[in-house]
Amino acid sequence: SGGTDTASPQTSAAAGNGGLEKTELKVAALPAIDSAALFVAIDQKLFEKEGLKVTPEVVQSSPEAIPMMLNGEIDAMFGNYVSMFQAHDQGALKLRILAEGSRAAPDSLSIMALPDSPIKSAKDLEGKTINVNVLRNFQELALTQVLKANDVDPAKIKYVAVTFQNIMPAWQKGQLDAAYLGEPMVTAATSSMGARKILDPASGPAAEFPISGYIGTQEWYDKHPKTAAAFQRALHNAAKMMENNREVVANVLPNFTQIDKDTAATVTFPYFSSSDNPVRLQRVADWMLEAKWLTKEIDVKSLMSPTTSG
Amino acid sequence: MLAFAALFEALGRAGLVDIGFLPPTSVILWRAGELLVDPAFRAHAATSMLAWAIGLGAAALIAVPLGLLLGSVRLIDAATRAIVEFLRPIPSVALIPLVALVIGTGLQLRVTLVIYASLWPILYNTMYGLRGVDPVAKESLRSYGFRAPAVLWWVSLPSAAPFIMTGFRLATGVALILTVSTEIVAGRGEGIGVFIYFAGIAVPARMDDIMAGVVWVGLFGVVVNALLVAAERRLFAWQHARLGAHAGAPVAVGAGR
Amino acid sequence: MSAVMGRLARALASRWLLLILLVAAWEWGTTIAGSAFFPPPSTIVTRMHAMWFSGPPERLFLTDLAVENVLPSLGRMAGGLAGGAVLGVALGLALGLSAKAYDYLDGVLQFLRAIPPPALVTVFLVVFGFGLRMQLAFIVFSIVWPVLLNTADGARSVEPLHLNTGQVFRLSRAQRISLIVLPSALPKIFAGLRLALSLSLIVTVFAELLPGTTNGIGFQLTVAYSTFNLPAMWAGILLLGILGYVLNELFLVAERRVLAWHHSAQRVEV
């Protein structure tokens, strides 16, 4: 991935705003661990080094941020690819992926059963009810691939949408046979309820599958190419910092999630992408097409920018 | 009220419902007390109240004149009924993205949705209130040469006012629900709904926070209602006195409190 | 013949003209704007037809999707509305008539009335569990208020001389309530019911967003929006609007029959 602009962050900062079209950005983020890179970049002054001032806007779901982006309230947003590709496919949004965000790490997602549940293996999930946050989203997409790989018929799973705070009560009351959890709930369910892990939806064919990224509109990107590049660099640099340093992540989590320091120390983080890779992202689009969630093919590479960070 | 609280407490303590998911009253009230002195929560509350007040006020300003118009001019009612009845059942959740796109997501989003939802009770009570006006009273004024608008102002409106007020009291609750619900579904920044939302996504969910927030919303509703009932008693003293005039009829009590 | 045509034309003009004009403006505006979020009505109607009304004639043109989603929604709505209406009238009468009931209940009811149902989803879930029971409880809880408050208002403002008359002739309490209080309060109760009617549609949609729902108009609406299928979302909105209109017209027919005495005595033309 060769960059056209190889100037070091210091140089661009030194050159005033380095010819950036826009220096103050508002970015919508989600109150979830996946958004951490944005907050690390702010916390570690990585945006500042690029001459950017980024203000985060914590929203409750990514679809909600799209109208904000379209009417100019925000410049970019953090959102999951499945939603974004659907929006793009339906013409609600001319998508531009500014930077990759998070990928599923082993054990950061988990299909779990309560200790006394008869479900012991992936095969036992057939005919069972499992929750997802939102129907027809990345959770289903990934699990479908993993189930197929485990010789389970994905069509035999019943998905119900259950909002975050209601998963535990619904599960305990027996209205869910197995729970599809993400962090930090995986850790919490294991330690407090003795829940057993049945299957890792981010394994096998879906290992490391990309969940969310930083999204802008094509129009915005066309007007602000240099800003976009600077924004991407800062995020990639943040991801690099986070790779071997849990501490920087744990520090920022309480700022935008409901995860306190103690929990932050124990949860499994997703992978944060320090470079953009069209190949693995294309997989998501292809799976979606396979599931008929898209009406036509999406050439993901054409929506991405070259990685300019070192 | 106390019995209700006690019942709730007992349910929790008796283990009928899981304490983790539904904390007992004492815990909720304690938490509610703590929140009262928490400046962050007070800021949330202030933001919600602002949206509530603006939305409700605007709704009343729109709905009463509109109700008078639709309630008194049959032609306009007939011409607009299809549209009005078409708009009414559209849920505000479905409108959130559309309104957000057109007018943005800040205070204006909440206010718009509050107006949209709390308009109807005032509008309909105004329209139905007008129908209950004694025709002899209207004719009395008409016979002195007063034309329709004057009759509306001097007879229909005062006569329907108590029922319109009931509509307004209904609207205060609707507006409160809409404010907080919108915040829960799509709120950013501040607001009791935002507070409740974030309490909900904590692991494990902070049910005590949620319920304490709910308690404050509910209490706010109780206070507003009480103030309005007091206002009603002053404004419509004539009605209370008249209805209470023959009190002693065992059935006729409960009036005017 | 021409008189009939004339009448028809006038009815059309007074009742539908404005609507037709607005729809035309809507079509024109959305076509010009070309925003995916605001598809033109023609697109929406096409989508509605494809989704729900392109079924076989022997099933009244309803598609499987319609049978699986629209009918359950209507069922929930009807159930919730009936429950809410009965509860609202009963509580409203109690509150409007009895000082004791008022003292005991009013505080709690005013408290509950202000509570946003979405904040209580977990409570509903814990108490009622997934599914129909929770949804019905949710609908009833939301729509009972207009009926309740208006009934209480109506019960409180019964003409004192009517009550006196009932008392003088020593009617039993039940007779006084059913023969005097209820009929006098009926016009106001109807105002509450009319509010509750469209509210019940709205709340049904809300209830279908609740955890564990797998069908319904609201369910389809949410899925449509979360997958950015905007014409489908608009089709849902439009369907709700049309249902609301139709239900309201039916309601008005009923109201006109039940309140015939009121309308003529008040010299109201409806």
Added chain:
Amino acid sequence: MLEIENLTHIYGGGGPNEHHAIDGLDLKVADGELLCIVGPSGCGKSTLLRSIAGLISPTGGQVKVDDVLVKQTPDNLAVVFQDYSRSLFPWMSVADNVALPLRRKGFDRRKRRAAAQEALESVGLAEAGRKYPFQLSGGMQQRVAIARALAYRPTLMLMDEPFGSVDAQTREDLEDLVLEVRRLHQMTIVLITHDIDESVYVGDRVVVLSKAPAHVVGDLNVALPGPRDQITTREHPDFVHLRAEVGRLVRGHTVAH
């Protein structure tokens, strides 16, 4: 036997519009007696009637019917209210209005209907049963109210200016009807009227009240030969004398302007 002892009624006690309506009124009405009450407008006649009917509780003194203190409405009592049009139920047909009180008597539907129709016929409204009250003229409504009371066959009937809105001929017919009904069914009747001739013609006794606060200023026995009839009775010298006497008493106690 109706006994009123030292009856006092003060409206709005303590308020700015406090009004002393009745002051230490004593009165006894024997069983089967037809007592007429006359008195200046606003003196407290209707108030007295409401006290007897147990619709208001006196602020002083007591009312006894058959030696039982009146707290609630006594059994077998009927009232024709002065404000007759408001005492009819607008949502019921005229026949249903008349039949309603008969539910108390445990009549079945058919019997109620027959009794209502009979009563309506007796007041000259044979054809009006299926109409609604608002479709009747004032005088017809008043007669419906009378028919309702008659159909009920009370033992004590209170009538507050029951013939005020009907024409002279109908009035005489109704007076005779009341006399007839009283004779047939042995009821005690208290009848308020402003028509002095009427009071003497129908009454066994005429009580004249003073201006407010009301107390008894005259109590005349009407010893006219029975059966009475509109022409001969009114020409009877005692009638002329009594009528002049009542007139003097009333005039002596009217507010002067």
Added chain:
Amino acid sequence: MLEIENLTHIYGGGGPNEHHAIDGLDLKVADGELLCIVGPSGCGKSTLLRSIAGLISPTGGQVKVDDVLVKQTPDNLAVVFQDYSRSLFPWMSVADNVALPLRRKGFDRRKRRAAAQEALESVGLAEAGRKYPFQLSGGMQQRVAIARALAYRPTLMLMDEPFGSVDAQTREDLEDLVLEVRRLHQMTIVLITHDIDESVYVGDRVVVLSKAPAHVVGDLNVALPGPRDQITTREHPDFVHLRAEVGRLVRGHTVAH
């Protein structure tokens, strides 16, 4: 000049309760005349009055006031309704009730108040101004309705049994008041009454209506020497004669039971 030509009114035309109230009625009332209308109960007197006031539109024929066809209520007209208690506004004090129509005359607040107080005094209610209608007795309410019409100083006054609920003395006073006001302010008055003596005493002319559907069956000029007074006029032989004449006409046309 009030001209009624071939007036016909059918209520609920085509419906099951269709009622033919007035049938081809012709009547002329000269300016400054006081016309009394008598007729059996339910014959159509109030209907006639409502037609004159433009409150209902006749199903046939026409009403003209000063050569202008009545479609809306004519200017400078006042009506005292038979259903007086319903024609008062319960949310206004008695004084405000009386003063309200004067807004049409462009009176300022003070002038309205003074005029209202004066009118209340003239009907013997000097003290009642600050009360509310429900705090008054029936007869007092009726006098408030009269005061309201008098204060307005109309050129055409329509009165529907205006003295039905007051005592004999007050009634005479009010009759004289109406005569006095008519003389001072040159108004045309149409007065409906059931009291035959009254119709002859106050009227310049008495029109007798038939039973429904109403038409004119008698039209008598009352040529009694003026100014009239309660004692001498009523003893005048013409009075006695006229009164018998009207009585005969009324009785001849009442429904027989």
